[in-house]
Amino acid sequence: MxxxxxxxxxxxxxxxxxxxxxxxxxxxxxxxxxxxxxxxxxxxxxxxxxxxxxxxxxxxxxxxxxxxxxxxxxxxxxxxxxxxxxxxxxxxxxxxxxxxxxxxxxxxxxxxxxxxxxxxxxxxxxxxxxxxxxxxxxxxxQWNSSKLLTMDEVRQVVAEVTEGQLIDARSNVRFKGESEPIDPIAGHIPTAINFDWEQLKRDGKFLEQKELKGKLTNLAPIDKPVIAYCGSGVTAAPLYGCLKEAGYENVQLYVGSYSDWIRENDVEK
CATH class of the missing domain: 3.40.250.10 (Rhodanese-like domain)
Structure with a gap:
C-alpha cells in the first residue's frame, strides 16, 4: 500500500x-x-x-x-x-x-x-x-507516463475500450450540472462517478489512512484502474493521492480534467 x-x-x-x-x-x-x-x-x-x-x-x-x-x-x-x-x-x-x-x-x-x-x-x-x-x-x-492520462486516453475509458473508473473530485452540484460557476458548460465526463475532494480532510489535515480506506474503497474494485479528475486538474491531485493512500493499486490523473474535456467532447448531467 x-x-x-x-x-x-x-x-x-x-x-x-x-x-x-x-x-x-x-x-x-x-x-x-x-x-x-x-x-x-x-x-x-x-x-x-x-x-x-x-x-x-x-x-x-x-x-x-x-x-x-x-x-x-x-x-x-x-x-x-x-x-x-x-x-x-x-x-x-x-x-x-x-x-x-x-x-x-x-x-x-x-x-x-x-x-x-x-x-x-x-x-x-x-x-x-x-x-x-x-x-x-x-x-x-525516469518518466512514469502511465500515471498521466490524455484526453484521447480518457475517451478510450469512456468508450469502454480501456478499463478504468473515472472519479470526479468536484462538488456534487457541479458534477450533476446543477451549478457551474467556472466552466462554460455544466455536467461531467460520461461514465464518471463523483466524490467531492472536500470529504478527504478535516480540521486542516487530510484524513488518516484508515478513514480514507473507509471512504474510498467502495468506489471501485481495489485492483481496477481509477482516474481522478476535477475542473482544472488541481483538486483532483488530493483525490489521486488519497486513492493511493487508501490502497488502490493503479491510480491515474487526467490533469486536463473537465475544463480540457469540454473543448471537444460531450458531457453528461
Missing amino acids: AKVFIELLEILEGKPRFIDTRFDLSDNNAGRNMFNLEHVEGAIYWDLEDDLSDMFSNNGRHPMISKEKMTNLVQHAGLNLDDLIVIYDQGAAPFALRAYFLLEWAGFTNVYVSRSGFEELKSKLPVSKIKPVFTRTTTIP
Whole structure:
C-alpha cells in the first residue's frame, strides 16, 4: 500500500529536502508572499501556475507541464531521484499533492506530502526568510507516463475500450450540472462517478489512512484502474493521492480534467 502522507514526528526524524507549495487560487501572489515572509528553513518554493502548470497551453485551466519544464524544475532545485522530499502547503490544500504527482511522474521514489500545514510545521521546525540556493543537478527523470492520462486516453475509458473508473473530485452540484460557476458548460465526463475532494480532510489535515480506506474503497474494485479528475486538474491531485493512500493499486490523473474535456467532447448531467 502506498504511503503518500508523512507525519510531523517522521519529518523530525529525517533530513528531507522541503518544497513549499502554498498558493491561493483567488490571489496568485499570496503563496510566494507567504514564502518570502517565512518558510521552513531550506525550503524552495514551487508556484502552482508559474512552476506546476503550463498556463500558455489551452488544455484546461491548469494544464500539464512538459517533460522539458519538469526536468528544468528539478535540476534547478538541485534534486536527485532518490532524495527524501517533503512537500507542504497551508494544510489540506491541493497544491502539495499537485507537486507530489509531478515528482512521482518524473520518477522520484522518496516523496511525501506533509499531513501538517505550514503553521504546525513551524511550531517544531526552524523557519527562515532566506531563499536557499542549491547546486544545479543533471538529474534525468525516469518518466512514469502511465500515471498521466490524455484526453484521447480518457475517451478510450469512456468508450469502454480501456478499463478504468473515472472519479470526479468536484462538488456534487457541479458534477450533476446543477451549478457551474467556472466552466462554460455544466455536467461531467460520461461514465464518471463523483466524490467531492472536500470529504478527504478535516480540521486542516487530510484524513488518516484508515478513514480514507473507509471512504474510498467502495468506489471501485481495489485492483481496477481509477482516474481522478476535477475542473482544472488541481483538486483532483488530493483525490489521486488519497486513492493511493487508501490502497488502490493503479491510480491515474487526467490533469486536463473537465475544463480540457469540454473543448471537444460531450458531457453528461
